[in-house]
Amino acid sequence: MSKIWTVAIAEYVLAVKTKAFVISVILMPILMGGMIALKPLLENNRDISDQKIAVVDRSGGELVAALATAAEKRNAEGIREKSSGEQIHPRYLVEAPDAATLAGKSDPEIQLALADRVRNGELHAYLWIESGVIEAAPTAKASFHARSTSGDLRQWLGAQLTENVQRKRFEGEELDALKKKLAPVAVVPQELAVRTAEGTIQVGVVDTKGMQTGVGVGLGMLLFMLIMSGAPRQLNCVVEEKMNRVSEVLLGSVPPFDLMMGKLISSVGVSLTLGVLYVAGGYGVLNHFDLGALLDPQLFVWFTLYTIAGVFLFGSLFTAIGAACNDLNDAQSLITPVMLVVMLPMFVWPQVIEEPNSSFAMIASLVPFATPMLMVTRQAIPPGPLNAWEPYLGLALCVAMAIFCVFAAGRIFRVGLLSHGQAPKLTQLVKWVFKS
Amino acid sequence: MVAIRIAGVTKRFGTHVAVNDLSLSVPEGAVYGFIGPNGSGKTTTLRMILNILVPDQGEIEVLGRRDLRAAKDEIGYLPEERSLYKKMKVRQALRYFGALKGLKRRELDPRIDPWLERFDLVKWADKKIETLSKGMSQKVQFIATIVSDPKLVILDEPFSGLDPVNADILRDAVLELHRRGSTVVFSTHDMEMAEKLCDVIFMIFRGNKVLDAPLDAIQRQYGEDTVRLRLGSGAPPLEGLPGVRAVRDYGNYKEVRYDGDPQVLLQQVSARANVQLFEIARPSLHDIFVRIAGPEAAEVKRV
Numbered sequence: 258m259s260k261i262w263t264v265a266i267a268e269y270v271l272a273v274k275t276k277a278f279v280i281s282v283i284l285m286p287i288l289m290g291g292m293i294a295l296k297p298l299l300e301n302n303r304d305i306s307d308q309k310i311a312v313v314d315r316s317g318g319e320l321v322a323a324l325a326t327a328a329e330k331r332n333a334e335g336i337r338e339k340s341s342g343e344q345i346h347p348r349y350l351v352e353a354p355d356a357a358t359l360a361g362k363s364d365p366e367i368q369l370a371l372a373d374r375v376r377n378g379e380l381h382a383y384l385w386i387e388s389g390v391i392e393a394a395p396t397a398k399a400s401f402h403a404r405s406t407s408g409d410l411r412q413w414l415g416a417q418l419t420e421n422v423q424r425k426r427f428e429g430e431e432l433d434a435l436k437k438k439l440a441p442v443a444v445v446p447q448e449l450a451v452r453t454a455e456g457t458i459q460v461g462v463v464d465t466k467g468m469q470t471g472v473g474v475g476l477g478m479l480l481f482m483l484i485m486s487g488a489p490r491q492l493n494c495v496v497e498e499k500m501n502r503v504s505e506v507l508l509g510s511v512p513p514f515d516l517m518m519g520k521l522i523s524s525v526g527v528s529l530t531l532g533v534l535y536v537a538g539g540y541g542v543l544n545h546f547d548l549g550a551l552l553d554p555q556l557f558v559w560f561t562l563y564t565i566a567g568v569f570l571f572g573s574l575f576t577a578i579g580a581a582c583n584d585l586n587d588a589q590s591l592i593t594p595v596m597l598v599v600m601l602p603m604f605v606w607p608q609v610i611e612e613p614n615s616s617f618a619m620i621a622s623l624v625p626f627a628t629p630m631l632m633v634t635r636q637a638i639p640p641g642p643l644n645a646w647e648p649y650l651g652l653a654l655c656v657a658m659a660i661f662c663v664f665a666a667g668r669i670f671r672v673g674l675l676s677h678g679q680a681p682k683l684t685q686l687v688k689w690v691f692k693s
Numbered sequence: 694m695v696a697i698r699i700a701g702v703t704k705r706f707g708t709h710v711a712v713n714d715l716s717l718s719v720p721e722g723a724v725y726g727f728i729g730p731n732g733s734g735k736t737t738t739l740r741m742i743l744n745i746l747v748p749d750q751g752e753i754e755v756l757g758r759r760d761l762r763a764a765k766d767e768i769g770y771l772p773e774e775r776s777l778y779k780k781m782k783v784r785q786a787l788r789y790f791g792a793l794k795g796l797k798r799r800e801l802d803p804r805i806d807p808w809l810e811r812f813d814l815v816k817w818a819d820k821k822i823e824t825l826s827k828g829m830s831q832k833v834q835f836i837a838t839i840v841s842d843p844k845l846v847i848l849d850e851p852f853s854g855l856d857p858v859n860a861d862i863l864r865d866a867v868l869e870l871h872r873r874g875s876t877v878v879f880s881t882h883d884m885e886m887a888e889k890l891c892d893v894i895f896m897i898f899r900g901n902k903v904l905d906a907p908l909d910a911i912q913r914q915y916g917e918d919t920v921r922l923r924l925g926s927g928a929p930p931l932e933g934l935p936g937v938r939a940v941r942d943y944g945n946y947k948e949v950r951y952d953g954d955p956q957v958l959l960q961q962v963s964a965r966a967n968v969q970l971f972e973i974a975r976p977s978l979h980d981i982f983v984r985i986a987g988p989e990a991a992e993v994k995r996v
Contacts, residue, residue: 263789503776510794511793
């Protein structure tokens with residue numbers, strides 16, 4: 258047992274000293290911190306310089322004046338933060354093109370002149386309203402021209418134009434009353450009603466399923482990433498040891514099974530180190546936005562257990578393949594079927610997220626190779642698996658499969674590590690498991 | 694006391710018999726030379742002693758233990774191909790291999806430091822192995838093999854690729870281990886080194902034991918039919934002379950296997966050329982090896 262730990266500690270130290278690991282660790286706070294820091298940073302650096310818009314109205318509806326009035330109203334009331342009075346949005350300045358731009362020119366020439374003014378920065382954009390817009394002629398439209406897509410400005414112009422065109426169309430009628438009658442009915446997601454500990458019925462709690470689904474997807478993805486970064490690293494390490502003949506020296510001191518177990522434990526250690534760092538970082542970010550409650554501590558315990566089972570499960574398969582191959586090229590052909598199994602949860606993930614409590618999701622999450630990623634996702638999405646036993650059964654099956662894989666990998670590892678020459682086929686590996 | 698006892702061991706790989714009904718007894722404190730052509734079963738035998746491979750038949754006892762896993766900590770093994778973690782630092786690697794032999798952390802450095810000093814590797818202790826020259830990494834690997842002060846040291850081609858100075862340093866270290874009482878099993882293709890170092894020579898050929906005796910006894914067994922000759926320039930070839938069975942040209946001298954009275958050969962040769970050296974000798978280990986495993990070798994004669 259002590260030799261398993263000696264191998265595990267040495268391999269762990271080697272792994273955490275690699276550049277790849279250091280980059281992964283450094284990337285995490287950058288990613289998490291970046292998300293927190295970026296929001297105010299983006300807000301502080303928002304461009305609030307005036308945006309001048311030329312509007313050419315061919316509809317005859319006097320829409321330029323209406324848009325200019327709307328812009329003035331917005332500039333007076335809607336561009337400052339209410340509490341501090343600080344300007345946070347740019348002013349929109351709507352104007353009709355001057356007479357010199359329009360005089361004696363065809364429409365394309367006018368568009369070109371306006372486009373040049375946009376290009377040289379004199380204008381931010383121009384809006385061309387075609388004739389027939391008021392009458393809702395089938396092809397009539399307004400076109401927006403700017404150097405950038407300017408989403409905010411375009412949306413604002415679109416809303417104001419629609420509002421004013423609708424007023425023109427309903428001139429003389431009670432548009433406001435009509436709009437009231439046409440108002441859509443909001444469907445707001447809310448939590449299921451529950452009876453509290455005090456006996457009152459709690460209703461109307463805002464539904465956070467969307468965010469919790471995000472947490473579930475994040476945890477599942479992180480688990481997949483931890484497994485997929487750990488298991489191939491293990492394969493590379495074993496192949497390299499075999500190529501360098503280090504394995505022969507190691508086998509002179511440590512039984513093959515102990516050597517493999519040491520490697521797997523080190524892999525679990527590396528994955529858990531990264532996992533804990535990332536989950537803690539994620540919790541920090543959620544907490545910063547007052548969403549810490551989304552990450553249930555119990556979920557973290559399950560995440561840890563699935564990580565351990567998953568790394569043993571997939572790590573043993575990759576380690577066995579590494580031991581059977583002479584170089585990484587050999588490994589490519591043997592790794593394909595294993596990769597299909599590894600990717601299995603990814604194929605069904607969208608359906609599981611969509612309907613986490615469907616029979617399909619339940620069965621898929623009980624398949625040992627998919628359990629870690631799918632079950633943790635299902636557990637994170639409220640109300641969680643319908644049957645409390647599902648995670649326990651999933652974990653038990655996953656652990657059982659991991660034990661079998663470790664046993665089988667141990668057989669392959671023992672024979673493969675000393676085999677040189679032609680790389681074995683998959684059928685030969687199966688023979689090694691049952692006949693060695 | 695016996696360091697290694699092998700009794701009736703057979704190891705097959707598929708239909709190929711790598712080691713065939715091998716029995717061997719290596720006395721404690723001996724320097725035992727394992728020789729044999731490539732693919733004859735040497736490494737398989739060594740791996741079975743190390744419990745890396747398990748025999749299909751027969752028994753192996755190492756340092757009085759039948760449970761070979763329990764004996765692993767008392768065996769130091771230097772494989773033929775030098776194998777160290779390239780990314781590890783020298784001291785880190787030596788500590789790791791020492792720890793794998795069951796040494797406690799506090800015991801490691803006091804054992805490592807004298808060897809680093811002896812092999813002039815102190816200033817490389819904190820350098821990565823990939824920065825070392827071939828000779829230096831070979832010395833590091835040797836230290837890794839013997840850092841736990843093993844009772845049994847198995848060295849597979851320890852001197853290959855070493856320059857004479859480093860080869861001498863390593864040979865002295867091997868002899869010191871021998872003086873301290875360690876049993877040294879020494880696999881090599883260097884027949885001269887085997888002649889110089891080994892108390893007993895064991896040869897395996899096509900999986901069968903063909904030699905297992907002290908060098909003196911082996912040479913006696915192969916008779917005194919060898920004559921070493923150096924002739925002046927322009928001498929006609931010796932092949933074809935009556936009684937001459939084989940001639941091996943070493944450049945500086947020729948080794949002739951001769952049936953008959955050597956004095957007759959001397960007369961015949963001196964009549965044809967200027968004889969600068971004429972020595973009646975026992976066959977060298979090299980010669981014996983070639984007689985057993987060379988192209989003209991007859992069937993395998995088990996011993």
